[in-house]
Amino acid sequence: MKIAFYGSSLLSSYWNGAATYYRGILRELADRGHEVVFHEPDAFDRQQHRDMDPPDWARVRVYPATADALVGVMDAAAEADVVVKASGVGIFDDELLDGVMRRARPEALRIFWDVDAAATLDDMRAVPDHAVRRALPNLDLVLTYGGGDPVVNAYRAMGARDCIPVYNALDPTSHFPVPPDQRFAADLAFLGNRLPDREARVEEFFLKPAALLPTRSFLIGGNGWDTKAMPANVRHRGHVYTAEHNAFNCTPLAVLNVARDSMAHIGFSPATRVFEAAGAGACLITDAWEGIEMFLQPGEEVLVARDGQDVADHLATLTPERARAIGRAALARVRAEHSYALRGAQVDAILREHMGRTANRQHQMEGA
Incomplete structure (x- = not known):
């Protein structure tokens, strides 16, 4: 599947605690045959503090943090089989969520991936017209960084069709014992x-x-x-x-x-x-x-x-x-x-299952 992923940064962990999470899961998805394009803004000095070169397992599109550049970035969602908007991009979050989901093809899988679910849910409780809450009825799935049943139940109560935690894990090729420094x-x-x-x-x-x-x-x-x-x-x-x-x-x-x-x-x-x-x-x-x-x-x-x-x-x-x-x-x-190999297999299975549901729903709509 072609995956358009809109997140904070794949290339930099600077003010970006989700970087290793994205890297671990997306690399595993690429190894399972998925084509990943990661869209990240040039914001918060992250590009000046990169700790990874663009990988061979994902295409990274860095875009200027401007309203004009945003339009072209959002248009790329129309090319994907799976459109993912992650929380905490840090700039144009609401516009990205609305824009990429509206541009996604009818048969595409639409996912909000929440890497700070507890905070997002608190915000949604405080703001009834929150952008994520408005988007939930039109999303196929919410994936979260964690949270267990309390987060799953809260998201479903707010209108999510489904919510599945995908926990952090270990990338043994990146994190392993070394001599003291x-x-x-x-x-x-x-x-x-x-x-x-x-x-x-x-x-x-x-x-x-x-x-x-x-x-x-x-x-x-x-x-x-x-x-x-x-x-x-x-x-x-x-x-x-x-x-x-x-x-x-x-x-x-x-x-x-x-x-x-x-x-x-x-x-x-x-x-x-x-x-x-x-x-x-x-x-x-x-x-x-x-x-x-x-x-x-x-x-x-x-x-x-x-x-x-x-x-x-x-x-x-x-x-x-x-x-x-x-x-x-x-x-x-x-x-x-708790390896990312296991998490990648989990997400791969989730995508394939929900893509099947989306295809069936689209077929039923066309036959109605």
């Missing part, structure tokens, strides 16, 4: 951009333990933290490119995952970082969220913390030997059960 040496490291609905949780789960353990070393990576007041034992690295993630995860004694407010509330939405860290064989400490045992076993493959005190307690008693054992167990679990 002293640039990332620390007892606990956290990687994530500074966002309004994450900051308070970072204060609780990362900065509070740093203050409680003044003799231990802490490292924070990601954009936006340079102006944040932090304890003296916290170092700031700024943006960490995807190619450096393995060393970032393998070097510290442990790495921390902190969910955003909405994701922690709904649960069943492991961040990309969870699988990147596990894939590197890191000892992961995560804040508590519902459904974690679907992905990693608490106490054996991951350490779970209810608050900053729990993080400090885990770190205070964690030995290098136990950290390595937890990391090895997590690596084995995600390689066996």
Whole structure:
């Protein structure tokens, strides 16, 4: 199938946490014979911070972030068998959703792919005339980054014909154990951009333990933290490119995952970082969220913390030997059960099934 995918960026992970998710799934779809064209705007300095060259498994069309350029980009939807608009492009989101779905051929499969479902649903509840809510009756399918039954039920209640979670996963060709790199040496490291609905949780789960353990070393990576007041034992690295993630995860004694407010509330939405860290064989400490045992076993493959005190307690008693054992167990679990090869097979099956439904519906309409 020809897939026209409209998303934030395939080529850059700069202010774009969905990059590795897109790469993992779309490469697998290409390997299964699909022809992928990824449309991304030249916005937010992402093109100046690329961490991947255009791949041979997808054609990437970078377009100027202008209203004039938008028209030509949307017209390309008419050439596709599957039209996908992802959430969080960051510019012209509403116009893109409306425009590409109107231009899609009648027999094409129309999909909204929500990589931040909890936040999107909150917005739709607050704004009855939300663009996504208006679009739902005319879409064939909603795919989500995660969320479990709460997200599925909420989308169906708002008018989606169907909603299926496609969870994050591991790309073992990109994320794997590597030798330590002293640039990332620390007892606990956290990687994530500074966002309004994450900051308070970072204060609780990362900065509070740093203050409680003044003799231990802490490292924070990601954009936006340079102006944040932090304890003296916290170092700031700024943006960490995807190619450096393995060393970032393998070097510290442990790495921390902190969910955003909405994701922690709904649960069943492991961040990309969870699988990147596990894939590197890191000892992961995560804040508590519902459904974690679907992905990693608490106490054996991951350490779970209810608050900053729990993080400090885990770190205070964690030995290098136990950290390595937890990391090895997590690596084995995600390689066996949570690879992008499995997610790609899932999406391929979803596309083929729903394309069949679309063809049957079109045939019935023509025969009426």
